[in-house]
Amino acid sequence: GCGGQQDSTDDAAPSETGETRDDLVIALATEPTQLDPHYLSDTNSSLVVLNTHDPLFRRLPSGEIEPALAEDYELSEDGTSITLYIRQGVKFQDGTELTAEDVAFSLNRATATAQSEAYTESFKEAVVVDDYTVRLDLLYPDVAVLPLLTQGNNCIVPKHVVEEVGETEYAGNICGTGPYKLVEWQKGAKLVLEANEDYWQGAPAIKRLEYRILAETTTAIVALETGSVDLVMNIGALDAQLVQENPDLAYAETTSTTTYYVGFNCAKAPLDNKLVRKALAMAVDKDAVILGAVDGAGVVAANVMPDGTTGAPAEADQPTIPYDPEAAVKLLEEAGYGPGELTVHLAVREGATKKAGTILQDQWKAIGVNTVVDTLERSAMLNDMYNGNLEAYIVGDVALTMDASMQTSTLDSSTIPYTNSTFYSNPEYDALNDEQAVQMNDPERRVEIITQMMEIEVEDAPRVHLYHPVSNIAYNKNLNVEVSPTVEGYFTYGMSWN
Amino acid sequence: MAKYVIKRLVLLIPVMLGVAFIIFSIMNFIPGDPASLILGESAPAEAREQLNEELGMNDPFIVRFADYIWDALHGDFGESWRTREPVFEEIFARIPTTIYLAAGAMLLAVLLGVPLGILSAVKQYSFLDVLNSVVAMFLSAIPAFWLGLLSILLFALKLRLLPSDGADTASAFILPIVTLALPGAAELLRLTRSTMLEIIRQDYIRTARAKGASERIVIWRHALRNATLPIITVAGMYFGSLLGGSVITESVFSMPGVGSLTITAIRSKDIPQVMACVLLMAALFCLIMLLVDLLYAFLDPRIRARYTK
Amino acid sequence: MSTPLIETVHLKKYFKTNSGMLHAVDDVNLSVQAGETLGIVGESGCGKSTLGRLILRLLDATSGEVRYNGENILTYNKAQMRQMRKELQIIFQDPYSSLNPRMTVSEIIAEPMRVNGMYQDKTALQKRVSELMDTVGLASRLENAYPHELDGGRRQRIGIARALSVNPKFIVCDEPVSALDVSIQAQILNLLMDLQEEIGLTYLFITHNLSVVKHISNEIAVMYLGQCVERAPSKELFQNPMHPYTKALLAAVPVPDLRYRGQKREAIRGEVTSPIDPKPGCRFADRCPHATEACRSQVDLVERTPGHFVACTLYQ
C-alpha cells in the first residue's frame, strides 16, 4: 500500500526518532510518455529511463562523463569505430547477466528506431566481438559519440526480453540494469519505482522513488512546502526566492544547456534581407528579455553553445551582435523601411517564449517595427516552421551532446528544413562546418574554425540568441542532491537523505 | 420501455459516427504531421516520412476515416501514437478519477443547489433569497482556475487542512470537487428557484393547500416532484459535461482525469487517442441523457405513458 | 337548389399518432348556401375545429373535396390559394391566443390587407382599419393598444375585424363565443348577425353551446367522433331530434328556468370512445341506450324527412 507511505512523507524533515527516510518524491510537470529507451522522445521519459536502465556512459551533474556499463573504450585511428569493453557481472532486473549481445542488440535497435535517430545518426552497426566486447562502427568520424552514448535513447535493454515480449511490447515490460524498477504507474498521477537491491554499484540509498505529475507550478511548490514532495525541478525565479526564504527547503541552480533564440526565416521576405535581420537583432535588450521571460533567471546567450561545449570557444569569447537600437534604426532605413513600415510575425508557444515575444514586440516597436506575436500549438508551430511559413520564431535548443557539431549543424544548409529551420544557406559556412567535423585530432584548429563560423553568423544574423535559462532545483534541505544542467544529471542513485 | 431503450441505443450509432467524423476532420485540419510530434524536433527527415507512411498519413482523408471506422467497428481503436499503448488503456486508468470527480461534484452541486433553491423560492424576496441569488451569481462568474488556486493556497498551504494534489486519498478529492461543484450548485440553485416559483403557482398546489396540507407536504410532496424534471435535465447535462473532463480543475489539482489526457492528445495530434477519448465521452454523454430521459419516465407518469405505448 | 357556396364531399382527416390513426374527421358531407349559417355542434374533440381548418386548407385533408362555388379548392396551387384566402376567413375560439401579442390592434387588423397587398397607400389602409374598427364597435383610441391590455370581448372583436378586413364571402367561426361571458357573448352574436344581414356573409358556426347555435344558425349539423350523425334545419332539429346523441345533448342543456327544476334529466352514461382506429359502425353505440347488433355495421346518413338527415339504425 502506498497509503502508509503517503503519511510518512507528510513530514518534510526526517522523523523525530532520528531514523532517516528512504523514500523520495520528485515532482514532474509533464508525464513521461513511455519507458522504452529506444523510443524516447521527451525529457521526462528520459529522466525515468535513466534510473531504470543504464547507458554505457553516464554524464555527471558537473558535465563530466564517467564509465557506466562500459568499463572502458577505445577509438579507432580513423575515428570510424569505437570498441566498448562491457562491465562484467552486471545483472538485469530479471536476474540474467548483461552480455555484449545485449549491448550490440540495444545499439542496433536504437539505430533502427526513428525516435532515436537523432542520437544514432552516425552509427552504422554494433558488432559483438566477444562476450564482453562490442565494436560500434560509425558511418563517419563523430566527435560526439561518447556524449551520445550517455543518452537515454542509447540505454541498454535485455535482448531476450525484447525478443520474448515482442518489439512493441517492451515498453510495458521494461527490465533494465538500472538501480530502480518500475512497480506502479498510475497514468496521469504518478510513477512508483523501487530500489534494485542487486544493482551492480550496490543497493541505492533511496528505496522507494516516486515521480508525481504536478502540471501547475503553484501546486508543485505548495506540495513542496507542505512536504508531500521532496524535489521540484526547474521552478520559476519568484518561486525560487520563496523557497530560499523557507528554512526547511534548499535551493540550487546552474546554467542549463538550453539556448533560447529568435530564428529568422532567411528565405522569406522581409527577413531574407540581412540588414533587417541585423537591425532586429541589434534592437534586442537581452537583459530585459531575461527579466520578463524567466523573471531574471537566465544568462545572456552569445550563441547556441553554452560554456562547456566541446569544440567551442568559451562563451565570453564568442562573437556576438551588440545591442544598439540607434544603429538598428539606421540599418532599417538602409533597408528601405521607415518607422512603422515594417511588420514582422513572430511565432511563439505558450510559456517563456511567449513572454519573450511580448518583450521583443515592445523592443522592436522602439525601432519602429510592428510585431505580431502568434501563439501557436506545438504541432502548428513545427509544421509552419518546417514548411517555411513562419517569418520569425522563438525556440529553445538543447545542446544534447554538449558538442559543437550538433549545434553548428543547425545552420548547415544540408539540414534544411528540420534541423536548420532558418533556411539559412551559406556555402562558406557549410564548408567550414564540414571541415570542423573531421578535426578530431586537432581541437585547437576546430575551435578556430568554429569561431570563424560564429563570425559569419554574426554578420548574417540568421538568428538572435537570447539567453540560457537557469536550471534549478528546490528540495527538502535534508536531501543530498546536486543540480544538473541536463536530465542525465538527475540520477537518483546519487541522492540520499541526511 | 425496453423497445424505447433499444431504439435510443440504436440511434447512438449515427450520432457516434457523426461525432467521429467531426473530430476526425477537425484533427486533420490541425496543422502538423504526427511524425514530427512523435519524433521530436531533432528527428531527421527520412524518419518522419517513414513514420507518416506507417501511420497512413499519406492516404486521402476519406480513406483514413473509413479505415478508422472499419477498425473501430471491429473493436480496434488503435494505439496512441504518443505512448504506443492501446488507447483505452490510458483512458481506463483515468476514468475512475474522472467519475469520482464528476459524481462528487454533481452530488455536491445537487445537495447544495436544490435545497437552497427551494428555500429561496419558498421565501421569495426574503433576505435569504437575495443572499442566495447574489452568492449564486457570484459563484457562477468566478473563473474556475482562480477558485482552484485560491482554495489550494488557503486550504492546502495556509490551513494545511487538505492535500493540494494527488488522487490517492479521499481528502485529495475534496478541493477539486468543491471547485467543480460550486458553479454547478449556483446554476442549479437558480434553476430550482425559478422552477419552484412557477410550480407553486399551479392549481394543484392550491388544491393541496385546500386539502389542509402543511407547507412541508406541499413543497416536498407536491411541488418538488414536479420541479424535478428540469432539474435533472440540467444536472444530467452538467454531469455529462463533467464526465468529459474538466481540464482546468484537473490541471490545477493534478488530478489524472480524462480531460487532461484529451488535451494532451489534441496537442500532440495523437488522433487515435483523441478519437477514443471524445467518442467515449460522447457515448457517456448520450447514455447519461438517455438515463435522464428514463428518470423522467420514472418520475412523470405522463412521459412514462408515452414510452410504453 | 343552387350551387352551395361551400360544400364538403367525403372529407376525411386522419392524424397519425403513436397509438394509431386518429380519425378526426371521417367522411363528412356538408353544404352551406350563400348568406346562410350552418351550425356545427358536438362534444369536445369530435372534430369540429379540424373540419373548419380543412375547409380553409389550414390542414391538408387525407381525402375528399372542399368545393367553393362548385370548384374543388383542394387542387389549387399556392398562388390560387392565396387568392382564395381573401374569400375564406376564420374567427378563432380563443381570443387570447389568436392575436399576436406583439402587434397593436391596428397592426393586427391591417395585417391581412398588407399581406395581400390590398392597399399601397398607407393612409387608405389606415382609413380602412378605422372603418373596420368602427364596424365591430372598437373605439378608435384603441388602435395603438396591445391585445393584452384589452378584455376578451374586445379581443374577439379584433378577431372579427381581422376576418372582415379582406372582404370575405365565407367565415368559419370556430367557437367564437365559448370563452366569453354571457353578456359579451350576446354582443358578439348580435354583431355577427348584423354583419350577415348587411353584407351577406356566410358562416360555418362551430360551437358546443346549443342555445347559441340555435339562435344563429339556419341549419345545424351534429357531429360525433368525426362523423356527422344528424343534420337538419335549426328549428326542426330542436323540435324533433332523432339521433340518440342529439337527444342526449339537448337534454343535457341546463335551462335557466325553474320549471325544469328537479326534472330528472337523462345523462349519457359511459365515456367517450377513442377516436383512434375506431371500429366500424355507429360510434355512439357504446353509450347508446338503444344500441343493437345492427349498430355494429356501417350506418349511413339518410334523409328521413325533407332536409332532415340522420345516421342511426332506429330510422333506417
Added chain:
Amino acid sequence: MTKEKVSSRRKKSQMAEIWRRMRKNTAAMIGLAILAVILLVAIFAGVICDYDTQVIAQNMAQRLQPPSAEHWFGTDAYGRDTFARVVYGARISLAIGVAATVGSVLISGFLGAVCGYYGGKVDAVIMRIMDMFLAIPTELLALAIVASLGPSMANLLIAVTVARIPPFTRIVRSSILSVIDQEYIEAARACGASDFIIIVRHVLPNALGPIIIQATMGVGRMILTAAGLSFIGMGVTPPTPEWGSMLSEGREFMRYSPYITLFPGIAIILTSLSLNLLGDGLRDALDPKLKD
C-alpha cells in the same frame, strides 16, 4: 352595435411597459448601473488612458508593483499599468462577449427557427447534428477549432461562438415550438401570409423572451469561456489586454503579486454579475405571469 364608452385604459408601448417594470426591480437596476459604468469605461477607454504609453508600453524596472498612487491597480510582469489594461480590456472582453453572443444567437436563431417552424425531417437532421456537437465537450471543441485555425481574436471568437450554438439552438427551438401552437400563427396563415412573413413578423418576435435572457447571460458566459481558453493557452494575441488572458498571465504570480489577477478577476465577476442581474430582471419584466 354598442360603441366603446369606457376610457380608463392607459396606452403604453410594450418597451415602455417592460422598462417601467424593470425600473421597479432594484437588483436589475443595480445590474444596469454596473453595466453602464463598465460600458462607459469601455467606450471612453481611450480618454481614460493612452493605449501606446500606458496599456502596452513596458517598463521592466516597474514590474510587479503593488497598487500605488501612480498605478492604482499595480503593474504586471512587464511593468504595464494594470488599471489601464483592465480599462482597455473592458473593450476587448465585452467585444468578445457581445460579438460571440450576437453571432451564436443569429446562427442558432436561424437554425432554431427552421427546426421549430418546419419540424419533421429538417428538424430531426439539424437537431441530431446539434446533439453531436453537444456531446463533444465545449473546451475540446473550442481548443480544436483554435488549434486548427490558429490563434487570433477572430478564431477565438469563432471557437466560443460555435461552442455555444448547440445549446442556444435548443433554446430557440423550444421557444419557437411554444409559439407556433398559438392560434395567431394559424390566423396569419389563414390570411395568406408566406412562411417568411410568419417567421419574421409573428414567430420570432414572440419567441424573443427566452432568447433575450440567454443572450444577456451568454455575454458573461462567453467572457468566462474565453478566460478558460486563455488558461489552456488559446487566448488573444499579445499585447492585447483581454481580461481572461490577463488573469491567466498573472496566475503564476498569484502568490507574489495577487493584484495582477485580482482586478481583471473582479472585472469579469462584475460584468457577469451585472448581466445576470439584468437578465433576471428582464425575464421577470417580460413574463406576464409574474405581473404581481
Added chain:
Amino acid sequence: MSEQLLEVRDLRVVYESDEETVHAVNGISFSIGKQETLGLVGETGAGKTTTALSILRLLPDRIGKITSGSITYRGEDLLAKTPAQMRKIRGESIAMIFQDPMTSLNPVLTVGDQILEALELHNDEGKSKEELDRRVEEMLELVSIPAVRKKDYPHQFSGGMKQRVVIAMALACNPGLLIADEPTTALDVTIQAQVLAMIGELKEKLETSMLLITHDLGVVAQTCDKVAIMYAGEIIEYGSVEDIFGDRPHHPYTVGLFGSIPDLTVDTDRLKPIAGLMPDPTDLPEGCKFHPRCPHCQEQCKTTRPPVIEKDGHLIQCHLFAKEEEAGV
C-alpha cells in the same frame, strides 16, 4: 331561517401590487344554512373566486388581502384562526372544488394517493392504512369510477373523470361546506350534466351545504336554493331561486344577464346584451358600480352608493327600488 353554517359579513378583499390595487370584493354579506346551496353568479372578474378563496384563507400571499369583514363558520371566526387551525378546517370542514379540473390534480401522483392524502391529513381517529384505503375506494365508487383505477394517474382520465376525482377528494372527509368554483365550466354539456347530477346526489347523501360559483344561470336554476348575483365585487341582488327566477322586480344587471342568454324555448331575432363592459377593478366608478351600463341610470346613481332594499329576504342594491320604497311608504 335555520341556523347558519357560514356567515360572511361585509367582506372586502383587495389585490395589492406595487402598481395598482384591485378592489376585487367590496363589502359583501351572505350566509349559507345547513344543507343549503347558495349560487354565486356573476360575470368574469366579478370577484366570485376571490370570495371563495377568502373563506378558505387561500388568497395569494402578499398580494391578496382581506381588508375588513368577518367570516364565521359554525359560529367561529375564521379570520382569527392560526394557520395551523386553518389547515385543520381546510379539507375537513370546508372543502373546495376548483375551476379547472385539468390542472387541479397533481400530474405525478396517482389519483388514489391524492384522495388518500386528504384523508390522512385529517385522520384524527387514527384509522389504519387499510381503512383509509377502503375509504378511497368507496369515494371513487361513489363518483362512479371503478376502484381499481385508484392506481392510475390523472392524465389517464378524461376531463369529466378528473372533475369527479376532484369531487371525490373534496368530499372524502365529509365536509360541512363544499365550495364548488365553476365545477363544470371547462366541461362539455353532456359531461357537465353528469357532474352536476352527481354533486346534487352526493350533497343529499352526505348532507353537505354548498357554495356553487358559476356564471351559468341554467346551472343555478337547476341546482341552487339561494342565489347571490355579484357585480364588480358587490352583491347586487340576493334571494331564493324563486326570487331571482320569478317574476319579481330585479336589479337592472340581473335583467340584462337574463336578456343576454339565447333561450332555447323562445325564438328571438336579437339578443339583448348589457351594453358596455365590466368596469376596471382598479378604478371602479363612483356611486353604483353598474351605472355606466345601466339603462335606468340617474344622476344619483353616479354619486352615491345605492342602499340595500329588502323584501321578504330578497335583497336588491339599487336606487330604483329605494325610490319605489320611499314612494310606497
